[in-house]
Amino acid sequence: MKWEKLFKPIQLRRLTLPNRVMMGSMHLGMEGNKDQEDALISFYTERSGENGPGLIVTGGISVSPEGDGGHHFLGFYRDDDLRVMKRLTSSVHTANGRIAAQLFHAGRYAYSEMNGIPSVAPSPIKSPIHRETPKELNELDILNLLESYAEAGRKAKEVGFDAVEIMGSEGYLINQFLSPRTNKRADKWGGNFENRTRFAIEVLKAVRKAVGEDYPVIFRMSGLDLVPNSSTPEETVQLATKLEAHGADILNIGIGWHESTVPTISMMVPRAGFIEPALQVKEAVTIPVIGSNRINDPVLAEELLQKLDMVSMARPFLADPHLLVKAKEQSLDQINTCIACNQACLDHAFEGKAVSCLVNPRAGREHKWTIKKAAKIKTVVVLGGGVAGMEAARAHAELGHNVTLYEASSAIGGQFNLARKIPIKKEFDETIRYYTTELNRLGVEIYLNHKPTEQELLNHSPDLIVVATGVTPRQPVIPGIEHAIAYPDVLSGNVAVGKNVIIIGAGGIGCDVSHFLIEKGINNILLLRRNGKMGEGLGKTTKWAMLQDLKQNGVKFRTNLSYKEMTKDGLTIINTETDEKEFLKADTIILAAGQESNIPREYELLSQIGVEIAIIGGARLAGELDAKRAIYEGAKIAFEPETISIN
Template sequence: TVSLLFKKGYIGSLTLDHRILMGAMHLGIEGDREQLNQLKAFYSERAKGGAALIITGGAAVLPSGGGDHMYCLTEQDHRVQLQELIEAVHLARGKMALQLQHNGRYAKSSETGLEPVAPSAIMSKVTKERPVALSTKEIHDIRDAFVNGAVFAESAGFDAVELMGSEGYLLNQFLSPLTNQREDKYGGDFYKRMALPLEIVSGIRKSLGSDYPVIYRMSGDDYMDGSTTRAETVQFARELAKHGVDALNVGVGWHESRVPTVAAIVRAGAFAHVASEIRQAVNIPVIGANRIHTPECADDVLNQQLMDFVAPARPWLADASFAQKAKTGGREELNVCISCNQECLDHTMGHPPSPVGCLVNPRTGHEWKWGLKDRDHHGQQRQNIAVVGGGIAGLAAAKALAEKCERVTLFEAKGQLGGQFLLASQIPGKENFLETIRFYKTSLERLNVNVKLSYQPAIDELRAFDKVIIATGVEPNIPRLLKGTDLPHVAAYSDILSKTVTLGKRIAIVGGGGIGCDLAHFIAESQAEQSHRVDVTVISRSPKPAKRVGPTTRWVLISKLRQLGVNILKGFECKEITEDGVWVQNNDGQQFIEADQVILCTGQTENRELFDALKGHVPIETIGGSDIASELNAAKAIQQAYSLIYDS
């Protein structure tokens, strides 16, 4: 089949060069004038990277519907900033739609300084606040604010407008019987529940005529029991088209829904059928998004005619040239989003929210400060630099140094690159970590980095370099005070993931942090696939297992473990390992957990041998786990490698 990805497309009067859009995301810096240059640089790079149309993070149409780091269209300075933003994107030859949003019961009073409002006064699980039910007059004000928002978008020069009506925000709240229990003309039967969104669309058409492109982001499935039905959703799509919407962007799931929609364990293209169902009911283009994170997946859903456009969001954080690389066949150098959420959604959803970055792409969030790569070395002599350790920190450092035109040699003691990242790629949902290793490997080849595998350089060899970057990573920490760690049935997590020991039948995992829970997931799932019966117990000292795993991922992991029958002991200290199991203790006393295998997930220690041997002989920098193992975190390791080079 000929790919439809790069065929021209149309959204109303708007012509788009191809079918890959960039979906809306809040970056956590919106509205802050001091960050405007960064925002412009961020979007300009994506425009240059080939996004056919960029959709902004939602701008609040009224203060009651906004929040921290969101544009609010009632603020004059925010309107001026948005105007500057669209000018910058046009200068980069990009196209951009302004998304209009009202958070409704997802708004937090701590951020808006106002009582949250909603169709009905129903407690929000997300904010733990009970909103105030809107009066009819207030609903009219919201309707007018959306219409005014579209008028502003048009006058400011935005190429289109998108109305945010999915993910459980206000317009979605009006549609659902779960959140709309009104008895006036905006609640009751489905026609009444559709009234506000449809009045907004009609109002926009009345003010702007039929030409201005209007996209509606609708919820294809709320994944909430008792919410809008499939038939109603299809009917709503038809009504939107009838009222003059030019394209439907189909989202899935509310923020409070317990069906994972963005987690790494969700299979690629898993929700394409939802968009497809809508597409069959309307004669306007349909845009789909969730879990379309590679060009292959995008190509597939388009060629199957499940949708007309794709609008991935996070993949554009991972690679600013997502579409361009897909088009020119630069797939080998595409930095693929691994759906970890660590530096993006977990930041957006954090308390307080913080600026968005990307674990695999340290440049994201620093586009302005770091500027475009300066490959001219200003006549300085190129340095000869050794990077020791081919884990993710070492790979990132080697890449950054080579981009700065240094001569780089990367040494890795093992036969393969990737370090802890390679080990972690065994875990269900983390298979895409291999894509990151592939990306860095390909980049190093292009940048002529001399990569030496299965090679441990002698100290004298390293002394001959102008500088040595130590990225030798970590080793599993063995708690020496714990009795029994030297017994033959005790292993470290790395032995299991590298498959150097065979699995037992009754497994006790000591340590319930992210690694312990991930390992339990790996064991339970791989054994279930082979129909092996295995008992897995995780002993977590903290009452909150996997407590450092981000909020958007932790609940998915814990519910997966429950589903797989993993036993999690919370708030238990491991006292002693014996030949038959583990003694554990909590405030109520001691218990014995029978086990024929005990796996230690008790942290890591930094590998600092090399540092001690080289100190004083050659300039050294230590990065990643070999710097601070207790804080082991791939995002930090990569960021540290890049900052070291780009901020110096």
């Protein structure tokens, strides 16, 4: 691949960036937590350097106390946080990196029960995703906030940040002033477009005056709000020209508000699916413009850079901190690609947990999971080539151990080989490609279509045997169960499916199977669950979008029932609330009712003869399929051998 734009430097006032990739702002859930200080600094430092992103932008750092967005925020108004920021910038600069501070205020998205201070906004309008109504800012409040932004800019420069980014997107305070949906004021700070833009422009002017003419100021503006009755595309372009006129050096185009009912960064969204607003802004201004959202591939980035000046790739650096190093070395197959699952990043952030990554559990643990050759080289045998086994093999081999992997089927990948058949989960192909490349590169010996005997395992003289043999579908006890088919047979294309389908099980697997069938043109689907909610177990930030898509495609859901009997024509259920019996006609009944651990009994016996064994992933704990836990456990037994008794 020839890189014409990706590694071309760009100048922002006094700051030279060596490439055209920004690592966009991410709240890591480590900020403001003394126990996570080293983790925070190690996270950013590892992603720094000449072949790291041209510029890293921190998670939002609050300009005033009521502006915190929730759990664990840094604030420019706290002296101890300034000490942490100074440590951070020094460490990044030692690694030859560049880092900008995001000047942040949550507005009505703040949590007063966490901050201990009432939230504020241009108008007292409650967000649909918050319980509290914000206090309306008066004139003095607004003027004080302008000074808070200016002071934050001054302090950012003092503690060593290379630039600042003003957060004016994603429905936060500045965006709330800009939108007629949230700004109902009748004074000079609201009403017509000129007045609604006043706060954003005054913030920019205040920050510019505070940091000086030689210091880069980025403005993150909303290119598309994706909420009703908000800013128009014409207003967005006009705002961009005003920001240029008042000293913004580069515009970073954000997409969507947190309350939007349109998915913007999940794997359901096509790569670069929202790039058009950035292109429209680019046509209207002469300063550089940054495109964002679902850009996870350097080849795609190079393509977009033919029309834009920079691209923002945030979560892809969670998945692979050395993404650009590998791109520059033309080692694209070695990139651990972000699959936009949201499970360990956004879901963690909204739950108040430290952020990590499903495909790279070392993210956020760099300070303790260091990559160095082990003092004692072990012989490790891994049983099972699903994600738990692949990561266990990869991580041990990366630390210098001798690793052999056995897989009973014809290919590594396990349940991911089924998941990637779901139309919205094609990104899983990337994970299997990555592991295939890495296991070969690291010299892992792989045996496919083979289930080794006890003696074969002992012939390796193993120091450790990792049992990652996964799960088997659970078969519920229902009379006539032989008339049903298991979900793996459906996803593998081994069986024909009729037009009227009942799926027993409405968790993540049942929902995935529904998406698979919809793509095949089957839209008469009924999901059943004994009790509980549809999609239970799916991640918080993706569940709503997946269920919304299913409902829009006519998928129906029933619960509070028991299963009486299956026949070739359908299923008899009993309503557990009314005790009424009902026959549901179906051409095909599919079982997606959970998993059972698959641990061959003969391997359990090995522990009795002194062989150290670790049982991980679905083999250790079945339940709903959990790739995040499986990959984490595979890495943990390599990086934390003292906790090897994970079983």
